[in-house]
Amino acid sequence: MERIEKETTYQETRKVEKGDFAAAGQISASYKNMLKRLGVDSKVVRRLAIASYEAEINLAIHTFGGSMTITVYPDHIVLVVKDTGPGIADIGLAMQEGYSTASEQVRMLGFGAGMGLPNMKRCSDTFEITSELGIGTTIEMGFLLTP
Amino acid sequence: MTVAQLIEPLELTLLTPQTSLEREVTGGCVCDLLSFVMARGDAGMAWITVQTHLNVIAVASLHEFSCVIVAEGSAVEPETLAKATEEDIPVLRSALSEYTLSGRLYALGVR
Numbered sequence: 001m002e003r004i005e006k007e008t009t010y011q012e013t014r015k016v017e018k019g020d021f022a023a024a025g026q027i028s029a030s031y032k033n034m035l036k037r038l039g040v041d042s043k044v045v046r047r048l049a050i051a052s053y054e055a056e057i058n059l060a061i062h063t064f065g066g067s068m069t070i071t072v073y074p075d076h077i078v079l080v081v082k083d084t085g086p087g088i089a090d091i092g093l094a095m096q097e098g099y100s101t102a103s104e105q106v107r108m109l110g111f112g113a114g115m116g117l118p119n120m121k122r123c124s125d126t127f128e129i130t131s132e133l134g135i136g137t138t139i140e141m142g143f144l145l146t147p
Numbered sequence: 148m149t150v151a152q153l154i155e156p157l158e159l160t161l162l163t164p165q166t167s168l169e170r171e172v173t174g175g176c177v178c179d180l181l182s183f184v185m186a187r188g189d190a191g192m193a194w195i196t197v198q199t200h201l202n203v204i205a206v207a208s209l210h211e212f213s214c215v216i217v218a219e220g221s222a223v224e225p226e227t228l229a230k231a232t233e234e235d236i237p238v239l240r241s242a243l244s245e246y247t248l249s250g251r252l253y254a255l256g257v258r
Binding site: 028112 | 185201202203
């Protein structure tokens with residue numbers, strides 16, 4: 001934490017394992033605590049925490065595992081979510097609220113309602129997603145620190 | 148209205164004795180789909196649900212909900228309660244249905 005206060009930027013990368021629902025939320029909670037300590041506006045912290053939680057859940061549900069990298073700049077934050085596959089066949093469809101490929105087991109937990117990606121887009125100021133079947137998906141979200 | 152003030156009218160039992168009950172309840176949410184709660188939740192809400200796994204606490208904590216109310220007397224795993232205590236999210240249980248609980252909450256003036 002000392003490093004953050006001394007420098008204007010900070011970067012941290014953390015891994016998310018496939019199927020690890022129990023751990024989901026830990027990264028978002030740590031982001032939330034860190035950004036609160038940095039004095040970031042509570043509405044921005046909230047939006048970023050929700051978007052990063054959706055990303056964590058998506059990595060656990062849909063991918064072979066991946067990573068999340070947060071970079072804090074003086075005026076904005078970038079969150080990059082990267083996985084190692086399987087990739088999304090139709091991004092347009094995946095972005096539609098209500099569309100999901102989640103399993104019955106995942107739905108029993110109350111996930112898989114097809115709201116994760118649209119929710120990430122809604123919570124972020126900029127949202128870019130690229131995907132290649134067999135390679136993986138990368139999502140880059142930007143959050144402005146000043147309105 | 149505080150979480151403590153909901154206990155009697157909603158026939159609740161507190162499952163996390165070490166959490167704070169003085170938080171203000173500023174709204175309500177009745178939903179078992181975590182994805183919907185993620186999208187629609189707001190700080191201060193009392194969340195009525197029959198879902199009881201660990202992720203419920205993660206969502207409640209991210210949204211800074213005032214409490215989680217488990218309906219229909221559903222069983223709650225010890226891991227969930229431990230996490231709730233750690234995050235200071237009160238978990239309360241009632242034998243009443245989600246429908247009845249939300250009706251009573253609304254009648255108490257929580258909108």
